Amino acid sequence: GQQVMQIPQYQHVQEGEDFTTYCNSSTTLSNIQWYKQRPGGHPVFLIQLVKSGEVKKQKRLTFQFGEAKKNSSLHITATQTTDVGTYFCAGSSGGSNYKLTFGKGTLLTVNP
Amino acid sequence: DAGVTQSPTHLIKTRGQHVTLRCSPISGHKSVSWYQQVLGQGPQFIFQYYEKEERGRGNFPDRFSARQFPNYSSELNVNALLLGDSALYLCASSLVGGSWETQYFGPGTRLLVL
Numbered sequence A: 001g002q003q004v005m006q007i008p009q010y011q012h013v014q015e016g017e018d019f020t021t022y023c024n025s026s027t028t029l030s031n032i033q034w035y036k037q038r039p040g041g042h043p044v045f046l047i048q049l050v051k052s053g054e055v056k057k058q059k060r061l062t063f064q065f066g067e068a069k070k071n072s073s074l075h076i077t078a079t080q081t082t083d084v085g086t087y088f089c090a091g092s093s094g095g096s097n098y099k100l101t102f103g104k105g106t107l108l109t110v111n112p
Numbered sequence B: 001d002a003g004v005t006q007s008p009t010h011l012i013k014t015r016g017q018h019v020t021l022r023c024s025p026i027s028g029h030k031s032v033s034w035y036q037q038v039l040g041q042g043p044q045f046i047f048q049y050y051e052k053e054e055r056g057r058g059n060f061p062d063r064f065s066a067r068q069f070p071n072y073s074s075e076l077n078v079n080a081l082l083l084g085d086s087a088l089y090l091c092a093s094s095l096v097g098g099s100w101e102t103q104y105f106g107p108g109t110r111l112l113v114l
Helices: none
Strands: A004-007 A010-014 A019-025 A029-037 A044-049 A054-059 A061-065 A073-078 A085-093 A106-112 B003-008 B010-013 B019-024 B031-037 B042-050 B055-056 B064-068 B074-080 B087-094 B109-113
Touching: A010 A019, A010 B010, A019 A029, A019 A085, A019 A106, A029 A073, A044 A061, A044 B003, A073 A085, A106 B074, B003 B087, B019 B087, B031 B074, B042 B064, B042 B074, B064 B087, B074 B087
Parallel strands: A010 A106, B010 B109
Antiparallel strands: A004 A019, A019 A073, A029 A044, A029 A085, A054 A061, A061 A073, A085 A106, B003 B019, B019 B074, B031 B042, B031 B087, B042 B055, B064 B074, B087 B109
């Protein structure tokens, strides 16, 4: 079955440093979504990427979808304490138009 | 508008018991998906329902079952609980359940099996 892997599992940064998490799929994806889950909370949708090579920005967050549509990344510039949480990617392959497969997530902690 | 609601918020059960978890989707959403999130892991797909029909099922044993009601709310049932069933159970709603849609997650039910 489809597998979605994320690295790193954990990342601790000083406030102001940049942060990147990477997502890799075992199969070509139709789309990829990113979610953020604060400690003790539930996943909240951040963005969706659909096109090969797509790049989207949300303020300090930059999301990329690989040319082969098998990998993606989330980059945060100048982290803030409010960025703390676990970032998940979730992908869907062509064989299923309803099921999202989540990665294990990257837990980001920020030292003020 | 209210978001996705789930009940109960917390639950403690013992091995062998059964549990029923409930979810009310966002008004207008016709699809509900259930996920299990074990501590330190990502949400794992259990079921999706759309218009009261099961659309898909993840790799979970038959002890797990679900249904969706005419008002689009949903129940997840787990029988013969095992210690490994301890997890956060998340419900997500969307308009029609497509993988291209935003999944709106509820706050979850934290289940502890002793």
